[in-house]
Amino acid sequence: MMNKRIEAALNDQIQKESSSSQFYLAMASWAENNGLNGTAKFMYQHSDEERFHMLKLIKFVNERGGVALVPAVPQPPVEFDSLERVFELLLEHEIVVTESINGVVDVCLQEKDYSTHNFMQWYVSEQLEEEALARGILDKLRLIGGDKGGLYLFDRDLENAAAQATAGMGGQPA
Ligand SMILES: [Fe+2]
Numbered sequence: 001m002m003n004k005r006i007e008a009a010l011n012d013q014i015q016k017e018s019s020s021s022q023f024y025l026a027m028a029s030w031a032e033n034n035g036l037n038g039t040a041k042f043m044y045q046h047s048d049e050e051r052f053h054m055l056k057l058i059k060f061v062n063e064r065g066g067v068a069l070v071p072a073v074p075q076p077p078v079e080f081d082s083l084e085r086v087f088e089l090l091l092e093h094e095i096v097v098t099e100s101i102n103g104v105v106d107v108c109l110q111e112k113d114y115s116t117h118n119f120m121q122w123y124v125s126e127q128l129e130e131e132a133l134a135r136g137i138l139d140k141l142r143l144i145g146g147d148k149g150g151l152y153l154f155d156r157d158l159e160n161a162a163a164q165a166t167a168g169m170g171g172q173p174a
């Protein structure tokens with residue numbers, strides 16, 4: 001049997017990864033409908049990665065004698081004010097997720113569950129990468145401002161970034 005506090009913390013994290021996946025899927029769809037095909041590809045892929053994060057947790061909970069709860073999926077926003085706003089929201093969301101992961105790690109230490117603590121370290125480093133990526137993209141967008149040519153190049157860069165990540169499957173759990 002899995003420690004109940006650990007089980008609850010991991011199930012809460014499963015819910016957060018699921019909501020990340022849906023949120024980025026909504027951003028992908030918005031980008032696609034606004035002529036930002038590179039951004040759409042990037043977001044579809046990011047959404048898939050969040051689903052992998054969720055699956056990895058579900059399997060871990062079940063393998064350790066817990067019961068993973070598959071979360072309900074509330075509808076994310078349909079409209080976004082701007083591309084810059086999209087990435088601001090993405091960064092804000094990742095920061096909330098990082099805090100949540102730190103919370104799980106904290107529970108692991110309180111409950112002296114060192115194997116779950118060890119498992120969670122993958123998420124700790126993944127969050128560092130994702131926050132850095134989101135901050136870098138946001139910096140670029142702020143530099144570009146309203147420049148159409150800059151935006152075109154930005155969107156193409158994201159398309160290349162998405163293609164590279166697909167080729168390497170970087171950071172995706174088995
Ligand atoms: Fe995630």
Ligand SMILES: [Fe+2]
Nearest residue numbers: 020050094130
């Ligand atoms: Fe994430």
